[in-house]
Amino acid sequence: MAAWILKKRPMAESNKLLVGLFPAREVQAEIEAHRKNWWWPRGCSFPPGDRLHLTLQYLPDQQGNAEQRLRAALSEVSMQPLQLTLDRSCTWSNDASVVQPSEHEDLRRLQYDISRALVRAGFSLDVHVRGWTPHVTIARDAERAARPTSLKPIRWTATEFRLVRSHFTYPFRHEPLGSYPLH
Template identity: 30%
Template sequence: MDAQPATSRLFLALWPEPAVRHQLREARDAWQWPRGAGPVHADKLHVTLHFLGRVPTVRLPELLEGFSVPFEPFRLDLGQPVLWPHGIAVLEPLSEPPELLALHARLRDALPALGLQPEARTYRPHVTMARRAAGAGIPEHGPAIGWDVRGYALVESRTGDGGAYTVLREYS
């Protein structure tokens, strides 16, 4: 029986610096969570650009290079708490900067050349605050979290050891 090749579970994301991460944690903690809710740990708060799924680990060097696309810094103002269907609590942007949408499109266009399939669903930028949060108390709109986005990252998600995230490369 052949051994399965090692894989890495990957996604591309806007990865916040410590000051923004602190504000995201405060925004997460302003919710009233029902019993059984799973608030996202502060070190995992981010905005996903593309979820890539499991990819053979041997392909990492190629992917690390292939995800280097033109990037323009932009400001992202987060501040719209929303409870999505299926108990997903999120913080959405107050508006979608054109530079964010352009970055998302450039990365989407890079996927087929790397043998990866873009997701079919419409992109909805957000920070996931919690899962299993049906019935959560949504906080009042507080001040927006102003994030001067200076880059993006390729991140690995490990399912064991508490589901650690590791930034494999930052792009700016």
């Protein structure tokens, strides 16, 4: 497997807010084991295990009262824990390699409910409900990556979603802002 390479990327904004599902360490380890079975061309970059996530919503950074309103909107979202199965992997035309869950109605409902709560609270969203493709990015700049013929299904019980601030700095980092249990 190619070594971890973090590239400097020019970004128009320094921060964005991400609402997502972050897998537990055991699931991270299974995703990373699958990633090791790929053939990676030079120049790929790989997110560290603790940054692996499935994006539910992405929006411009908020501060002060707006951030508090955002947190209040997210706390209104209610859903049972999700039993997900990651069972497909591929490289997309944007050169991102991903693992994807099998179709899951409750996952789509969670994404819809989060989006609806944020819109009701007056926020503009970067991820639209239509066209949303649930995935976990395992590599970037992965043109010509060769994946194994199959992915041993990875079981993932999602018990919370999180709000994090993504700092598009060098090095890139996630700042945890809140956790919202699924119960």
